[in-house]
Structure formats: structure tokens, C-alpha cells
Amino acid sequence: MQKSLHIDPGKCTGCLQCEMACSYEHTGVFNPARSLIKVFDFHHEGRKVPYTCTQCAEAWCLNACPVEAIRIDSGTGAKVVVDAVCVGCKVCTIACPFGTVNYNHDTGKVQKCDLCGGDPACATACPTSAITYIDADWTGLGRMRQWAQKTDSAARV
């Protein structure tokens, strides 16, 4: 089964456990400044939204890269930056419509979500299941189920 990260902003409390888990997984340091997932706080609306790469099928970053440093992980389908190849030209950061691939001035390379090789640390760390790692073809299943339950009016009598 191909899986993908699924984000339900309504469940996010803004605790940043995901940002710490991400940075710890990738760098061994608790450091939200180096997290590949970011939580945005729309304060006056009372909304918090975690956001990261959705692993596009036709990935702009991958297509734009002049040195083929972004490759597809055959196990997870993640678009992964190969550090040894990346030259830090940042063309992918221009190409990505969502802003989820960014330059890291400490390493001189770009960085993006790699799904942690199939066990995303952010999803494991999220205390409210606002971030889950589920069947890529059925991310809508939970929401469908909620509405399906409401639709069967006869059963509610």
C-alpha cells in the first residue's frame, strides 16, 4: 500500500511536537528551525495548520532540478533530495508551488520531507492525530465515513 501524510488541521493544538520530532529524526537535535514540517498559527481565526510536502505525483521540484538530485524513493514514493548530488542552486525552491522545499544554509543543500523512509516521525509524535500516515488512495475515507453516517437518515429514527 502506498501511504501518504494526511493532515487534519481541526485537530492541531499547535504544540510543535511534530517539528521537534522531524528535526530530531533528521539531525539528532530538537530544533524547529530545521523541521521539514511547519505549524502555522492563524491566531485571530483560532486555527493551527501543520503543513509539509504532499509528495506530488508530477513533482515540480524533481522536474526542475538541473542535476537530478531529487529522486523517487521506490518504497514510499517520497521525492527525496540526494545530498551528495544537490548543488544548492535552489531552482527547486522556485519551482515548488507550495514552498515546501527550502534551502539550508548550514549544509548548502535544499531539504524537504522524505517521509522518514516510511515511518514519519511527525505522525508518530502528534498527540491528537492531526497528522497521520495512511493509505494514499483513501485519505478521504474518514471524512466520507462521517458524512455517510449522517446520510443514512432512516437508521436514526
Place this chain on the structure above:
Amino acid sequence: MAWTRKILRVNLTQGSCVSEALNMAWAAQYLGQRGLASKYLVSEIDPQVDPLSPGNKIIYATGPLTGTMASTGGRYSVVTKGPLTGVIACSNSGGFFGAELKFAGWDMIIVEGRSPTPVYLHIENERATLVPADDLWGQTVWATEAALKKRHQDPLLRVSSIGRAGENQVLFAAIVNDLHRAAGRSGVGAVMGSKNLKAIAVRGTRGVGNIADPKAFMAAATAGKKVLAENAVTGQGLPTYGTQVLMNVINEMGALPTRNHRDVEFEGARKISAEAMHEKRASDGRTHLVTNQACFGCTIACGRISRIDETHFSVETRPEYWGASGGLEYEAAWALGSANGVDDLEALQFANLLCNEDGMDPISFGATVGAVMELYDLGILSKEEIGLETPFGSAEALCKLAEMTARGEGFGKVIGLGSKRLCAQYGKPELSMTVKGQEFPAYDGRALQGMGLAYATSNRGACHLRGYMVSSEVFGIPVKTDPRETAGKPEMLKAFQDATAVVDSSGLCVFTTFAWTMNDIQPQIQAACEGDWALDSLLQMGERIWNLERDFNLAAGITGKDDTLPPRLLNEPCKTGGSKGMVAEIGKMLPEYYSLRGWTADGVPTAATRSRLGL
């Protein structure tokens, strides 16, 4: 290690920022945050110093678990000599600022002296700069944060600042970070104001990576989170209802101080409760509560985000207050509401917004308004003197007085002195509901005997967070005790006070202790920090911190005679409810408490006690 081992020392008189090594021998004895900052403070200032003079220092301190994946590991404390109380002040805040300071590579900031003109401190990792803040002086906390993010082109900047209350040296001014998290009590914001320090803005990108045993730490932190998630209070009650879950519970016990402690039950309690925050309003069909919100790293998420009723008189012409923002916690709802007999939830929210926006402690502000309303009721204060009518229950008066106090206008200047000085000024010192100059929080010391003793003996004046006996007397955590009973309370309180001092020194939030015992906390500290942090060592450290604070307070001029409650709580029995007929029986408990602490009959630590604790 978990410490960054670095202190930033800022001298405002000289305009210097210097890095120095953390005293690791002290860290081994005091851990971090509250304990370690207190050790630095008492070692560096004259206990007799005027808190608002350049001779006082103010310390912003993280704990070793601040900025880690331990749940709630984002706390910092502000430690200084408090202007409201004249004793040690130690105010703890959540939000995101503390973790950011740690990520920038600093365990603590020690600020000394006084700047000739307003400045703010800008920290970007190892680089710290004092920057002129003349244009920010007179601005609110919220405007200051927005201006600094814009100026530095940095939306990720974390800001801790004072508003106009701190600038005006309101004696209960708070320091506010991340818009509505506050180092709230004892007037730490006034100290910042006295030093002409408007704000600290931090951006840290180094992270916290020096955990002693990372594998053991991750296992302990994960186990701790599971305990919090599965506990009814931390897993369901607090995220759903916030601390406001207490309003109806405490009222029904006859333990909710009402109208300056004249009463112990509030007929309007339900209207200002957590349950009311969940109900749809008649005016707009919306609920007051929008969502809950976590501080950094917190898997409980008790914070409230609320939206005020746009048609309410307080904001109907002020759309800038219509968006969602920090909502009522139990203490604020009580102090602004029950303490004044005000049952208008929207008015409480507005006053709470003003407290956040201009940096005031809502507990001390609300409780002082309670005293004003009683003086008005007795005819001692007049409409002419105050500038408006202030009967008990007036939502209009509450809102107006909040604005006047924050801005230092008219009678607001007198309110800004706090209830002790205000009541003394009008010849009625006995009407001030304070201990050591600090106003009571939201539990009546007559109805809960253990809390009465906790208030009398707290090292920062009346406070619920130094030994939360409510936990046992109301919730039965760790064991249920009879709130009417005095027997056994001194021993339990000492254990609570010492354990709380440990939690406050670690970087964790004390609310975890609804679910966690020291057996859940100790493995997290041990795995993160090098050295011996066995349970016994930790609890002895808690006791050491308590005695260090006590020694400072004694040197600052208090005596055992100050370990008492206002005459109303000692002599006027509760009138109604489950606590009817009760008074606070401090005299029955204090000698035993002193004895358990290893103090003389006058409340002074003996030489043997000092020596046992390494003081």
C-alpha cells in the same frame, strides 16, 4: 547535559551583553529555571534592595528540559525581587519564548542596571544586541510584537515584553510572551519597566541536542506522554474545558471567594464557567470558546482561544478586539468575575484581553478591584474619588477600571498599587485580601484548610502554584484529604512545595502533576541531565530551593509574623454552603509546619537545616 552551559549577562547601565559560562556546580544543586535562577539572584543582589531600583536584577531562566520533546517542556521563569511583595518573585510562563531562548543557545539571561533610555534586547543565536526602543515605549504588548517582527523581517521571532502597565510600574504588571502567555505574578513587569527594558526578541536556530542519554530520554518522554493522554484530567478535562473546569466545582464546595471574600459562593458562577464558554450565544449563535491551544511541546493543551461577542458594550465600536485571542483561564475568570461579583462572561473576556494586551496580572488586578468595590460599598470611596460608580457586580466598572489601570489614568494609578497599599491608603488595611502584599487566587483559605496554610507560607505571597493543596483536598490527587481537616496538612504541604520546586526548575509545567508523580518526572530529568538525579536527590533539591527562597525573604525583612492570612479569613466564618462556619485555622498548623521544615518557632531555618541542605 541538556543545559547550553551559557548565560547571557546584560548590563543596561553600561549597554553591554556578555556571554559567561553557567556555574555547573550550582546546576548540580539547583537544576535550572526557578532553582538555579534563584541561586544566582540571591548570590548577586542585596536582599534589602529597592525592587524598582537599578540595584535589583531580573533573570529569565529556562530549565534543562525546556526545548526538548518532554511534554510541556517549554517553560521559563522570571526571577527577581518583587515590587508588589518585597520578597523573591518567581513567575513562570509557557508559550514559545522559553524554548526559543534555549534554541538560541542560552540557559538564562541576567539583566542588571538600568538603561538611560528605552531599549529592547534582540537575540539571534549567539549574537545579542541592545537596540533603542523609544518608538516602542507607550506601545502595547501586541503592538510591540508586531512591530519587532516587521522590523527584523522575521515572522518566526519570539517576543517577551511589557505593555503600558509595566512601563507605568503598575505593581502587578506582568511580562507577556506570545501574545497571551504571561510571567504574571508579583509585578515582574514593573521591574522590567523600571529598567527601561521594553522587550526581549529571540530567534534561535541551534536547537537542543546535548541530551545525556537520548535513547533513554525519548523512551521516558514517550512514557510520560502516554500517562498524560490516559489521565482523565490531563487527557480530557483540561483540553476540553481548560482550567475553567474548576469554576462550578469550587463554587459548589463553598470555596469560591466572592466579593472580596465576603462570600464563598457566587450566584453567577455558572454564567462564567467552562460550560458557559461552550454554549452558543443568543446574540450571534456562536460559542465563546473557539478552540484549545497548546504551549510549546505540551500534549495537554489547556489554553483557551475565545472570541468575544461583537455586540457587547465593551467592544461594539472596537473591531480590533473581535478576532479570536487568549481566553479565560480559571484564575482570570475568578478574579475578574467572582471576586467582584461580575457575572458577564464577555466583560470578563474584555478585561482579560486588556490584561494580556498591556501586561497586567489579572488575579491581582481583579482582586484589587474587589477591594475597591467593597470600599465603595462601605462609602469609604466615592464616585468622585474613583471617577465612576463601582458597585459590586458592575461589568462597566470592571472594563473601565482595567483600561484606566493599564494606562495609568486617574484612579487607575491607585489601583496599580495593588490591594494592600490601596486599602492602607484608605484606612482599611484589613480589607486587603493579600499575603505578603500579594492578592489571593481563586480558592478560599477557610474552606480548604491546606490551601490556607499554603497561602500563609508561600515564598512569593498568596499563590496557588507553590503547593497546590486543592489537588488533594478537592481532586484526591495523590490521595483525598478532608478540606475541613487540619491534621496531616503541614506534612502534605511541605511535600507539595518541595516537589513543585523541582518541577518549576526543570522546564516542565506543574499542570502535568495532575497525572504525573515524581516517578514519571525523575526518569526524564535523569535521562536528559548528566549527574545524579535520583528521586531522593531531587526532593532534597526541592527542599533546598524552598529554604534558599526563605532565607532571602527573611533577609529582605519578613518574619514569621508575615506567615498569616487577613483577619477576615481568620475570624469571619464562611456564611453559606459546604464550608459554612469555617475559618482558616493557621495557628493549628503553622508550628508543626515550621518543625517539619526544620525551622525555629519563629520560622527561621536552623543551622542544622541549612547544613543538611548545603546552604
